[in-house]
Amino acid sequence: MGKHELLEMTRSLIDHSKAGTMAQAETVMAIPATDYTDEKLFDTEKKEIFRRLPLMVAPSCELPEPGDYKAMDIVGVPLLITRQKDGAVRAFLNMCTHRGNPLVQGTGNAPRFTCNYHGWTFKNDGALMGVASPKDFGDIDRAAFCLKEFPSLEKAGLIWVTLDPKSPLSIETFLCGYDDLLSHFHFENWHLFESRVLSGPNWKTAYDGYLDFYHLPVLHGNSFGTDFYNRANYFAWGPHQRVATPSSKIRGPEDEEPVDLATMDESEWPEDAIMTGVWTIFPHISIASFYGGGVRGAMISQLFPGESVGDSFTTQFYVMEKKPNDPEVIQGAHEQFEFLKHVVRDEDYATGKRQHEALQSGLMDQVWFGRNEGGGQVFHGWVKKLLNTPDDGLEALFGAERTATS
Ligand code: FES
Ligand SMILES: [Fe+2]
Structure with a gap:
């Protein structure tokens, strides 16, 4: 094409x-x-x-392997891009859902991320895996504490993300x-x-x-x-x-x-x-x-x-x-x-x-x-x-x- x-x-x-x-x-x-x-x-x-x-946030070859991630700050929005086990790319707001601390910095490879403030842990698909001292913290619905996800698309060896989780614009349409x-x-x-x-x-x-x-x-x-x-x-x-x-x-x-x-x-x-x-x-x-x-x-x-x-x-x-x-x-x-x-x-x-x-x-x-x-x-x-x-x-x-x- x-x-x-x-x-x-x-x-x-x-x-x-x-x-x-x-x-x-x-x-x-x-x-x-x-x-x-x-x-x-x-x-x-x-x-x-x-x-x-949609913004082109990374060439695919910057995150070639499952587990690769990259954190960036774009016009004040902390962004975390991860490559999943199945090779797909996902993009999240890089803020711990406990109190908002950015979860990761820079680039690397990790299947999960532990927040360095109080120790909550998230999988690289955004799911909350562990709350530190859960008995002391109290009951929460973990499913409601996943990382906030942004729309993303990998095409032509490039990765696009829209920094609006509710964007009405499809990335495909935007690319014309x-x-x-x-x-x-x-x-x-x-x-x-x-x-x-x-x-x-x-x-x-x-x-x-x-x-x-x-x-x-x-x-x-x-x-x-x-x-x-x-x-x-x-x-x-x-x-x-x-x-x-x-x-x-x-x-x-x-x-x-x-x-x-x-x-x-x-x-x-x-x-x-x-x-x-x-x-x-x-x-x-x-x-x-x-x-x-x-x-x-x-x-x-x-x-x-x-x-x-x-x-x-x-x-x-x-x-x-x-x-x-x-x-x-x-x-x-x-x-x-x-x-x-x-x-x-x-x-x-x-x-x-x-x-x-x-x-x-x-x-x-x-x-x-x-x-x-x-x-x-x-x-x-x-x-x-x-x-x-x-x-x-x-x-x-x-x-x-x-x-x-x-
Ligand atoms: S802000 Fe992340 S564990 Fe508290
Ligand atoms: Fe020039």
């Missing part, structure tokens, strides 16, 4: 490359500069976007069919190589950068080089967008010549060559492929709003198609990932932080997105749309997109 759409996009990229064009948005668009600096709006975004929509496209990475078979956390600017300022190829040869002129195209075509499935260069020449490992799809029969197009570009998952994920050490890898960037309007933090996961054993491949992949740290931290996010400080002067009314920056236009359009959609309108909003987009 999704294969014909991948071929269609590739044809469009090749056609635009031959014509020396790109698909442009209808008009130039402005948004108020305060959209990036307003504390009240920032709180509303956390509530209406991050606490209402985009998961069928993402499944062509086959992430369920990949390996987590390394991860790290970077601090960044306002979450939308940071996300703008992932949706923008316009800046590549300029801001990244010293790192990626100046011969990078600054054009991109944007393909949208609801709010989820793939950003790809209109080119037929696709780069693989450094020591190999780029393949030219325009000279090949479609049936011979390699799958990795039709998955190029940046795959974003609204509202906070970006996925891009690299070949450090000669082996296919991808950086999955997972962005969350921070404490205040000017802060965000990003977990960068470097995942690899095959677990590397060769020390040279390991070193090459490590260097690739270090390079990406430098690019994002010292170029993208450093610029975003300066931009944010300047916008906070309040002396600029609007910021602009050109006809060549359609990705940003779509992203900000969706943020606005979501702030105006009540809970019971979410399913219809995303449901309408599944058939409307191509």
